Amino acid sequence: MSRELQSFDFRSSGYERPNRRWVCGRAADGRPCRAGPDHRGRCRAEAECHPRLEGGRYLCTRPESAGGSCAEGPLPDGGCTHRPLPCTPVPSLRARRGRAARWAAVFAVGLLALLLGSPAGLRWLSPGELSRSHASIGDCGTCHASAAAGPVGWLHAALVGTPEADDPASDSRRCLTCHRSGSEPFAAHGLPSARLHPEAPSQAAGHPPVIITGGGLVQVGLRLAGRLSGAPGGEGDAALPCATCHREHRGLAGDLEAMGDLQCQTCHAVKFAGFNAGHPEFEGYPPVRPTGILFDHVSHMERHFPKSDAAHRPAQCADCHRLDAGGGQMLTVGFETGCAACHAGDVRGTAAAGSTGVSLFVVPGLDLETLRARGAAIGGWPALSDRPLAPFMALLLAGDPALRDALATFRRLDPLDLRQAGQSEIDAVVAVAWATKALLFDLVAEGPGSLRPRLETALGVPIDGTRLRALAGGLPLATVRSAARTWFPDLAQEVARHRAGLPVPMPEAETATPAAEQTAAPAPDAAGSTDLLGNDGGGDAGGDGGLLSGGAPAGGDLLSGSEPATNDLLAGSGSEGGDLSGGDQADGGGLLSGGESGEGDLLAAPGGSTEPQETTAAAPATPPVTAELPQPDPERWSALGGWYGDYFALSYRPGDHADPFLKQWIEVAGASRGAPAAAAGGEDLLSLLTAKDAPGRCAECHRLVRQADGSLVPDWRARRPEPGRQDFTRFRHQPHFDRLSGRARSEGCLTCHRLGRGVEASAAPAAAGGPDFRPIERATCAECHSAAAAGESCLLCHNYHVGPVGHPPPETATADPGKTAGD
Amino acid sequence: MSRFATRRLRNGLAGLLAMALLWTVVELRGLTMQDSGRLTGWLLVAALVVLGAYNLRKKLPVLPLGDSASWLQLHLYLGLVTALLFFLHGGWGLPDGPLEILLWGLVLGLLVTGIFGLALSRLAPAALTWHGERVIHERIPQLRRRLADEVEELVTRAVEETSSGTLAGYHVNVLKRYFARPRHRWYHLVRSKRPLRHLCREIEALKRYLGPGDRAVLDEIEARIVAKDNLDFQETWQGLLKGWLFLHVPLTYATLVMVPLHVVLAYAFGAGRP
Incomplete structure (x- = not known):
């Protein structure tokens, strides 16, 4: 059978209305009533037709599509004979679809209400998990300023705006709670724009020339991007919020630093497709950075190493350089390991031609005859001193503001020839002389602590206890007291009289310099100074020295035997023989001398006269033994470092590398350069300590870095990685060592670091930290760094954030001010 | 070329052009580190509103809002453009946040059911005709x-x-x-x-x-x-031709409910996005 089921003839076909909301409940059974339900879903199955009254009779009006007029016809009252069975109308397909849609909307609203109202509502609303580094942040308000506002606040922020929501950097500022990002965190590279423009002209800053190198569609894309959007960022301190590059809420494994190479070039005038496609050639890479250690690789490797002992010179680069813990930088191994073999003697002064110590306290030589003739009242003064006023001493005296003019006058004079000096100049010399005595007296009386106010005044820098301790260098009391007694036997009385305003005339010429006019202070550390026969007598014996002292500086000792005892009663060395007991090196005329010659000396031990023989007659008949304490050169005696008195000066000899005494004096002298209140003197001191042949030779290897305030700070350490700082370029040696294990092994470090003066050699000599190596060329890196090999992404070698970056230490209060101990 | 083919070619080219334009703009903005989230977001909202308005148009046939066939064409091609817009806005992967996942699922469901409906509207008539007498x-x-x-x-x-x-x-x-x-x-x-x-x-x-x-x-x-x-x-x-709308339309309603919350949150918490 092939027949059409449907009929579209209006006589036999009903009119479908699928957009009605209700359908007959019997439609699914295939027997819907013709009327169908009303629009409210009520059944209207009352009749199959509404009979029509015509000529006094009711006529059936059932349409032909429903079977036509029925045979029974209407009832007499006009009612229909056929009453269809009532049904329960059902929603139409369309209505059911609408109902499903509404339910879906209601479900969505309910779900949102449930989520927003739940305690973990914010977690549900979070756009994703935080990355690992931020995963511990539990509170949205830590990073989002609007978090605390709640749903109403969010709506307000979205519709009307709030200061926090409208400020592009409001959230980014919260990043800075934990992160440092340069001096201007939201500027390009965290740097002031003025610092960037000369190097990388920015489109945003109105630098139109765009140079595009390389090839391909990249050029077109970058050009279009620049035209369309320009460089990112706006003006002010919110130019580049953190979220410009760092996208959070991308899951635990989210990469916060994901960045395309081309994005880096958005702001850069020179645009290129890749490291091997247009990247500019390196210009002076690695950059010449002044290092703390002045080391000339070229001269060492070409001149010094070949001439040095093979056991001392380094065999390879790694003998002097070590990788840092992070595998990034190559560090130097330090003085003891890398330099001491050749340079330890320079520091200790063992190979020095001149003096190896620095004189802190000096008795300056004066023209005593002129002073005496001019009636200068300076008391006793060593006649043999011809020392100049050393920088240390000048600095200490400059610490007295009242003395500055006199000191300035004194420094212009030749204090050893004052014959032409005017009265004011004589007065200045007198003032300096008394200041010298007072300084020594105070040093004995009050210790090195008395130097602090003088130093602070003279240097113009604060000196705390730690620094003062280092500056004093462990100056021993015995050495100072011994020196005071030797140089100024009547120091206490003279200073007391002077401070009391009493005149202290100079002694007469023959007695002007007491017997103690020795040339040296006691032995370096005055060990054994309190012995009865010691050098200084410890001050207890009531005299000016040990009773039978035999050391060199035993000035005024009764039986002293050192060379210069010219006026001692029983002095016996080196004198002109006029003394009662002289005899050590004289011609034997000393009465009680016991030196080598010893002929006829009254108390001489060897080969003496009959008197001793009588004495020894009762003693065993053993020959007498001649023995004396050795008299070493104090400076040489102090080869291991420390204080020694020698020739009217208290001097210090550095013992080893990094001597704290010298370090501290260089530091304070350098700091005084930037101190506006500093007195003159620091400059000379700095020159003294940093001279090429200065004790310790500190400045031969350590650079003085000039600071913004003019002060000079010594750079004691070789360059070290600074964990909190980043440069534009980064390089890690460790991975490159792995690469060098193959092809270029024979060249090793020289694969990249080729010895020779760099391009800036003329501008920055090696001695000043200039380049010892030729700049590295891009092609050297490009041998490995390509897209197919070691990679060539921008961030492989470049940092965006430069300067101080990282995490500042947390601000943790040690005590809650709102709480007391008893709480 | 038949009228239908001409229309398909014209509308298809317009859709492809719009897609290319969108993709280019977003990529170029990405090159300059300009966040396209708000641009694509608002475009997405506008597209959803226009797409949803087709349903309104069918409910208000008396208003002179253009013929339904034109609206359907607009709905189809704009829907395809919206699919690209959606991925440009939210990325090509599954988002991480619960709300974002929900919204992503809804919009993706909309797109999938829409494409399914589009495919049905192309396949079903032929099948119905091929099989036998077509009946209401x-x-x-x-x-x-x-x-x-x-x-x-x-x-x-x-x-x-x-x-x-x-x-x-x-x-x-x-x-x-x-x-x-x-x-x-x-x-x-x-x-x-x-x-x-x-x-x-x-x-x-x-x-x-x-x-x-x-x-x-x-x-x-x-x-x-x-x-x-x-x-x-x-x-x-x-x-099937009628039933797929049982997914498509409710998903539309649910999406339109969720989107305002997403917009509010994006603005309230989006400070710092360039």
């Missing part, structure tokens, strides 16, 4: 009932005439159930005629046990079985 969906129950009544009447008449119980038994056991409701939907979905062939083989087998009169009746019954099979096919495929 709402009439199918009545037509099925009519066929069932006719079959019952044929069997009753045959029983009265031949007093054979074979045909009656077959009617009671097989045909009555077959005509009572739509059958073999899954087979019709894959356009399989296996159930029909099975029935026809049964009828052929049954003829051996019937007399000539009953065989003639059985031939007529077989014709109605074929017609019923076509009704089932029509109902299955037309049901």
Whole structure:
């Protein structure tokens, strides 16, 4: 059978209305009533037709599509004979679809209400998990300023705006709670724009020339991007919020630093497709950075190493350089390991031609005859001193503001020839002389602590206890007291009289310099100074020295035997023989001398006269033994470092590398350069300590870095990685060592670091930290760094954030001010 | 070129052009580290509103809002552009946040059901035409009932005439159930005629046990079985054509509810996005 089921003839076909909301409940059974339900879903199955009254009779009006007029016809009252069975109308397909849609909307609203109202509502609303580094942040308000506002606040922020929501950097500022990002965190590279423009002209800053190198569609894309959007960022301190590059809420494994190479070039005038496609050639890479250690690789490797002992010179680069813990930088191994073999003697002064110590306290030589003739009242003064006023001493005296003019006058004079000096100049010399005595007296009386106010005044820098301790260098009391007694036997009385305003005339010429006019202070550390026969007598014996002292500086000792005892009663060395007991090196005329010659000396031990023989007659008949304490050169005696008195000066000899005494004096002298209140003197001191042949030779290897305030700070350490700082370029040696294990092994470090003066050699000599190596060329890196090999992404070698970056230490209060101990 | 092909070419090119433009803008903005989230987000919102307005247009046929065919074309091609816009906005992967995942699922569901509906609207008419007489969906129950009544009447008449119980038994056991409701939907979905062939083989087998009169009746019954099979096919495929909207439209409503919250959160918490 092939027949059409449907009929579209209006006589036999009903009119479908699928957009009605209700359908007959019997439609699914295939027997819907013709009327169908009303629009409210009520059944209207009352009749199959509404009979029509015509000529006094009711006529059936059932349409032909429903079977036509029925045979029974209407009832007499006009009612229909056929009453269809009532049904329960059902929603139409369309209505059911609408109902499903509404339910879906209601479900969505309910779900949102449930989520927003739940305690973990914010977690549900979070756009994703935080990355690992931020995963511990539990509170949205830590990073989002609007978090605390709640749903109403969010709506307000979205519709009307709030200061926090409208400020592009409001959230980014919260990043800075934990992160440092340069001096201007939201500027390009965290740097002031003025610092960037000369190097990388920015489109945003109105630098139109765009140079595009390389090839391909990249050029077109970058050009279009620049035209369309320009460089990112706006003006002010919110130019580049953190979220410009760092996208959070991308899951635990989210990469916060994901960045395309081309994005880096958005702001850069020179645009290129890749490291091997247009990247500019390196210009002076690695950059010449002044290092703390002045080391000339070229001269060492070409001149010094070949001439040095093979056991001392380094065999390879790694003998002097070590990788840092992070595998990034190559560090130097330090003085003891890398330099001491050749340079330890320079520091200790063992190979020095001149003096190896620095004189802190000096008795300056004066023209005593002129002073005496001019009636200068300076008391006793060593006649043999011809020392100049050393920088240390000048600095200490400059610490007295009242003395500055006199000191300035004194420094212009030749204090050893004052014959032409005017009265004011004589007065200045007198003032300096008394200041010298007072300084020594105070040093004995009050210790090195008395130097602090003088130093602070003279240097113009604060000196705390730690620094003062280092500056004093462990100056021993015995050495100072011994020196005071030797140089100024009547120091206490003279200073007391002077401070009391009493005149202290100079002694007469023959007695002007007491017997103690020795040339040296006691032995370096005055060990054994309190012995009865010691050098200084410890001050207890009531005299000016040990009773039978035999050391060199035993000035005024009764039986002293050192060379210069010219006026001692029983002095016996080196004198002109006029003394009662002289005899050590004289011609034997000393009465009680016991030196080598010893002929006829009254108390001489060897080969003496009959008197001793009588004495020894009762003693065993053993020959007498001649023995004396050795008299070493104090400076040489102090080869291991420390204080020694020698020739009217208290001097210090550095013992080893990094001597704290010298370090501290260089530091304070350098700091005084930037101190506006500093007195003159620091400059000379700095020159003294940093001279090429200065004790310790500190400045031969350590650079003085000039600071913004003019002060000079010594750079004691070789360059070290600074964990909190980043440069534009980064390089890690460790991975490159792995690469060098193959092809270029024979060249090793020289694969990249080729010895020779760099391009800036003329501008920055090696001695000043200039380049010892030729700049590295891009092609050297490009041998490995390509897209197919070691990679060539921008961030492989470049940092965006430069300067101080990282995490500042947390601000943790040690005590809650709102709480007391008893709480 | 036919009018239909011309329209498809024109609209397709316009859609592709819009997609290319969008992709280019977003990529270029990405190059300059400009966040395109808000741009694509608002475009997405606008697209969703326009797409949803098609439903409104169908509900308000009296308003002069253009003909429905044009709206459908707009709906189709804008929907395809929106699919790209959606991925440009939210990325190509699954988002991480619960709300974002929910929204992503809703929009993706919208896109998938939309594309499914588009595919159906292209496949179904051909299938309906290929299979047999095309009937109005709402009439199918009545037509099925009519066929069932006719079959019952044929069997009753045959029983009265031949007093054979074979045909009656077959009617009671097989045909009555077959005509009572739509059958073999899954087979019709894959356009399989296996159930029909099975029935026809049964009828052929049954003829051996019937007399000539009953065989003639059985031939007529077989014709109605074929017609019923076509009704089932029509109902299955037309049901699909109407049924996919049961997913598409509710998903639209749910999405339109979720989107404002997403926008509010994006603005409230999006400070710092360039």
